[in-house]
Amino acid sequence: MSPIPVIGTATAMKTKRRERITIPVIAIDGPSASGKGTVAQRVARQLGFHYLDSGALYRIVALAAERGGIEWSDGDSLAALATTLQIVFEGDEIFLHGENVSTVVRSEAMGKGASEVAVHQALRSQLLNVQQVFRREPGLVADGRDMGSVVFKDAETKVFLTANSHVRAERRYKQLIGKGNHAILAHVLADIEARDARDKSRASAPLIQCDDALFLDTSQLTIDEAVEKVLQHYRHTN
Ligand code: CDP
Numbered sequence: 001m002s003p004i005p006v007i008g009t010a011t012a013m014k015t016k017r018r019e020r021i022t023i024p025v026i027a028i029d030g031p032s033a034s035g036k037g038t039v040a041q042r043v044a045r046q047l048g049f050h051y052l053d054s055g056a057l058y059r060i061v062a063l064a065a066e067r068g069g070i071e072w073s074d075g076d077s078l079a080a081l082a083t084t085l086q087i088v089f090e091g092d093e094i095f096l097h098g099e100n101v102s103t104v105v106r107s108e109a110m111g112k113g114a115s116e117v118a119v120h121q122a123l124r125s126q127l128l129n130v131q132q133v134f135r136r137e138p139g140l141v142a143d144g145r146d147m148g149s150v151v152f153k154d155a156e157t158k159v160f161l162t163a164n165s166h167v168r169a170e171r172r173y174k175q176l177i178g179k180g181n182h183a184i185l186a187h188v189l190a191d192i193e194a195r196d197a198r199d200k201s202r203a204s205a206p207l208i209q210c211d212d213a214l215f216l217d218t219s220q221l222t223i224d225e226a227v228e229k230v231l232q233h234y235r236h237t238n
Contacts, residue, residue, distance in 0.1 A: 027147035054144030062113025075120030158213035
């Protein structure tokens with residue numbers, strides 16, 4: 001799949017409305033560490049679809065703000081900053097102004113930063129068209145918190161993917177340890193629960209399960225089983 005450059009919002013505005021209506025989208029939303037990123041990427045690979053990691057956009061804004069001395073609480077400045085960012089996704093790699101920022105963007109600190117910057121409606125509006133540009137032939141798998149409720153409201157296939165917080169904390173803990181980080185399970189669980197609370201309670205695009213989304217609890221499922229269930233749901237809805 002060729003990289004999709006994300007350059008401010010001007011490019012995004014050029015997306016034709018007609019294309020947005022016809023190109024299939026699988027919208028996968030859910031809480032932190034539910035496995036939706038892994039599942040979404042595998043589904044995209046199997047179908048040959050594009051993949052949008054919308055959380056990465058909020059993480060990049062948090063990083064760029066930190067570097068530029070902008071507070072995560074300053075919504076208007078964050079929205080202005082977002083228009084200036086030169087972002088490229090290439091496979092698993094993320095480039096900001098040509099620099100490979102994949103590792104730092106995926107850090108726990110930027111996960112927290114993302115959930116803080118993501119509360120601002122001004123920033124969310126700025127990123128809306130940027131995300132919609134990813135809807136290209138032959139289709140898109142988009143993962144986040146508001147893919148089915150806001151960004152791709154008209155998606156035919158919506159999934160709310162979750163797992164209980166203890167299972168999610170253990171998964172995240174193993175991921176961190178696996179990457180050589182120091183982590184304490186109780187702290188990871190507390191962070192996840194704090195992030196869940198912030199994502200669900202914010203006024204702008206809170207994490208909710210859409211009425212037309214398939215509810216998929218992966219607490220007892222393997223990745224392969226979760227992928228298969230999403231694919232079955234896609235076949236059923238298309
Ligand atoms: O990978 P993980 O689920 O931990 O996080 P992520 O998907 O990278 O998202 C990081 C944060 O960005 C979330 O906690 C949300 O607050 C925010 N986010 C959002 O508000 N809307 C999205 N579509 C995606 C992420």
